[in-house]
Amino acid sequence: MRSYNLVWFRQDLRISDHSALWHASQNAPCIGLVVLSPQQHLLHDDASIKIDFYLRQLQALKNQLAQLNIPLIIQTVPLWSDIPTAVSQLCTQLSTSHPIQNIYANIELGVNELKRDLQLQQTLNKQGLDLILYHDRTLFPVGSVRNQSMKPYQIFSAFKKYAYQQLSLAIPRCFPSPKPQIAIKLPSEYESTVPNLETWGWAAVPQKQQNLWAVTEQHAQQLLDDFVHQHMQDYQQQRDFPARSGTSRLSAYLNCGVLSIRQCLAAVFASSQGHFHLENIGQQTWLDELLWREFYQHILFDYPKVSQHQPFKDQTAKIVWCNDPAGLAAWQQGQTGIPIVDAGMRQLLHTGWMHNRVRMITAMFLCKNLLIDWRLGEQWFMQHLIDGDLAANNGGWQWCASTGTDAVPYFRIFNPVSQSQKFDPQGDYIRSWLPELAHLDAKHIHEPYAKNPNLKLNYPQPIVDLKQSRLRAIEAFKQL
Secondary structure (H helix, E strand, O other): OOOEEEEEEOOOOOOOOOHHHHHHHOOOOEEEEEEEOHHHHHHOOOOHHHHHHHHHHHHHHHHHHHHOOOOEEEEEOOOHHHHHHHHHHHHHHHOOOOOEEEEEEEOOOOHHHHHHHHHHHHHHHOOOOOEEEEOOOOOOOOOOOOOOOOOOOOOHHHHHHHHHHHHHHOOOOOOOOOOOOOOOOOOHHHOOOOOOHHHHOOOOOOHHHHOOOOOOHHHHHHHHHHHHHHOHHHHHHHOOOOOOOOOOOOHHHHHHOOOOHHHHHHHHOHHHOOOOOOOOHHHHHHHHHHHHHHHHHHHHHHOHHHHHOOOOOHHHHHOOOOOOHHHHHHHHHOOOOOHHHHHHHHHHHHHOOOOHHHHHHHHHHHHHHOOOOHHHHHHHHHHHOOOOOHHHHHHHHHHHHOOOOOOOOOOOOOOHHHHHHHHOOOOHHHHHHOHHHOOOOOOOOOOOOOOOOOOOOOOOOOOOOHHHHHHHHHHHHHOO
């Protein structure tokens, strides 16, 4: 009887440049598997818009696999701790008609994910099966990047130097898509449909939000190509201005695995025939941003404490944060009286995304000016971001809070008004999200009550004094 390989798709919903799928298809016909765990998503604060995006892309993947004659089994297992038993039972049930050789998957880096895979590995080994894992989410295998002392890098500049050296030797190549295989007919009980959020009792994502984030690999590849050919050269000059289309907007596709990091790198160096040759500052700046993402993935693996609500810098655990529910709520809803902060928070609520410069401004305002625990902000972002990635989100928040690796010095605190004046000089970004201030001119929109405290606006007064709150934050950190 012919045997088969089971390919477990996770945060890698694509068929092109998919390490596990390509390797599995080289020695046996494949059957696809996706395990959905709604209860685990709640525990991890995953945003509804992010899960909806995943499910829509899952339908696109199912259609693509069907064209390759690869059937897709979709199982729902509420918690990851139950997955080893469920997958083991699936292999046993399939054995009567479609014996499984091995299970192929790409490595996931979180503590819970690694624990889940280890338990599955042990369970499968008892059945004479194996879980074969591949490095796919990063350019360099986690655990392989070490300094001269054989320790993980803790500073980005040193990590970047290492990465540049390795990439100059060889840029990781993309895996080709598998070819169509022989048709496979599974028993009817394995025929699966892709659920939607309502199936789980979750509120549906509005169509208006869905329309902002189209799915399919083809769409993601087109976005990548458009950025590389039309925007990348000016990326360094344009990326910090939230009213302009100066960023790639690819983070949701990278996080869900619709695009791979290798595909992004291939696009960066396509003009140099895949050789490591930087032609302009825009190209280099975007490469550095991809390496920041890489850096935080390696930090997550080498220092798992950061995924367990602990600061990277142990001494910062002693910071006395303010218990300020009203301030937190005002920040969450975009009602702080600081226009650039409120514009960013409303963009997040309306679209599931926020411009990166504004993410830094809003995050630093929360944990420095309001002196509210960065973990509350990290959680809120994860609950609303379509591109919510544990490693990148945690790394960004700990950078802003001065608790993380390579973090901004505690005494360097963004002034949100100055940032607004510099990066949204005409106030166009603010007007797009704060219609109650749309009539103000470029001079007054950044700080509407500064010259006229009694101005009548349907907009709150600032909830905190920026100068005094800055001094309070510096003093709190000095106490360490």
